[in-house]
Amino acid sequence: MTNDRRVLVHSDAEALAASITARFLTKAIDLLDERERINVVLEGGRMGVRVLETINASPARDGVDWSRVHFWWGDERWVPADHEDRNDVKAKRALLDHIDQPTECVHAFAASDSDLTLDEAAAAYAAELEAHADHDSALPIFDITFLGVGPDGHTASLFPDRAEVNERDATVVAVRNSPKPPAERLSLTRHVLNSSQRIWVEMSGADKASVLGLALAGASYAEVPIAGIKGRKRTVFFVDSAAASEVPESLIARDY
Numbered sequence: 001m002t003n004d005r006r007v008l009v010h011s012d013a014e015a016l017a018a019s020i021t022a023r024f025l026t027k028a029i030d031l032l033d034e035r036e037r038i039n040v041v042l043e044g045g046r047m048g049v050r051v052l053e054t055i056n057a058s059p060a061r062d063g064v065d066w067s068r069v070h071f072w073w074g075d076e077r078w079v080p081a082d083h084e085d086r087n088d089v090k091a092k093r094a095l096l097d098h099i100d101q102p103t104e105c106v107h108a109f110a111a112s113d114s115d116l117t118l119d120e121a122a123a124a125y126a127a128e129l130e131a132h133a134d135h136d137s138a139l140p141i142f143d144i145t146f147l148g149v150g151p152d153g154h155t156a157s158l159f160p161d162r163a164e165v166n167e168r169d170a171t172v173v174a175v176r177n178s179p180k181p182p183a184e185r186l187s188l189t190r191h192v193l194n195s196s197q198r199i200w201v202e203m204s205g206a207d208k209a210s211v212l213g214l215a216l217a218g219a220s221y222a223e224v225p226i227a228g229i230k231g232r233k234r235t236v237f238f239v240d241s242a243a244a245s246e247v248p249e250s251l252i253a254r255d256y
């Protein structure tokens with residue numbers, strides 16, 4: 001198996017969500033045949049939520065033993081616990097509230113109405129990662145990491161031309177003055193995301209086309225953070241045809 005990046009193009013957002021769902025359910029079942037538990041990292045973007053809704057609506061949903069699936073987040077917005085803008089609120093509504101899963105499998109970031117400051121919340125999530133580290137590693141093994149990408153190239157809450165994208169030591173960063181609201185956020189760092197076995201990037205819409213073209217053409221990750229993302233085994237860009245319009249034909253595999 002190569003760990004090259006693949007770009008898998010689908011006709012539209014609906015076909016994209018259906019394809020990611022089918023692959024996720026199959027992969028999760030296969031991995032759970034091999035191991036006691038798996039770790040999945042979620043994102044909070046529009047396609048990420050749509051995929052979770054599609055998983056929830058799938059007849060194959062209940063073929064997964066969700067009690068052995070641990071959910072983490074690549075980033076979170078620093079707002080109160082039940083706020084609509086929180087990535088975990090959206091994920092719970094879309095899928096997690098509907099599956100049979102012990103609360104200890106859901107590793108959410110702290111919220112702004114907890115008794116923690118933003119920096120303490122970053123440290124608390126770093127400690128949670130450490131507490132669930134696999135074997136000799138300092139981190140859990142992330143089997144599948146879903147990532148979204150903003151039109152500016154940000155992924156998780158790693159924004160262009162900011163110090164956080166270059167962070168090499170910390171596992172979790174506090175983000176202030178984010179160019180996209182809300183201003184305060186928490187994010188896994190690039191090296192943590194890149195420790196994932198498989199990274200599945202989800203991109204839909206014409207507003208993502210130029211940044212996808214730049215990322216695949218070798219832009220620097222400081223300027224286009226998604227360009228610096230690569231999983232250990234495999235990195236797949238699941239995109240619709242609108243997002244793929246600036247990808248060289250030679251890099252594309254079509255799923256329609």
Ligand SMILES: O=C1O[C@H](COP(=O)(O)O)[C@@H](O)[C@H](O)[C@H]1O
Nearest residue numbers: 043044045046147148149150156
């Ligand atoms: O703010 C965020 O944005 C990205 C991308 O979102 P999208 O709706 O433009 O796809 C998302 O992946 C991230 O989790 C979120 O916090």
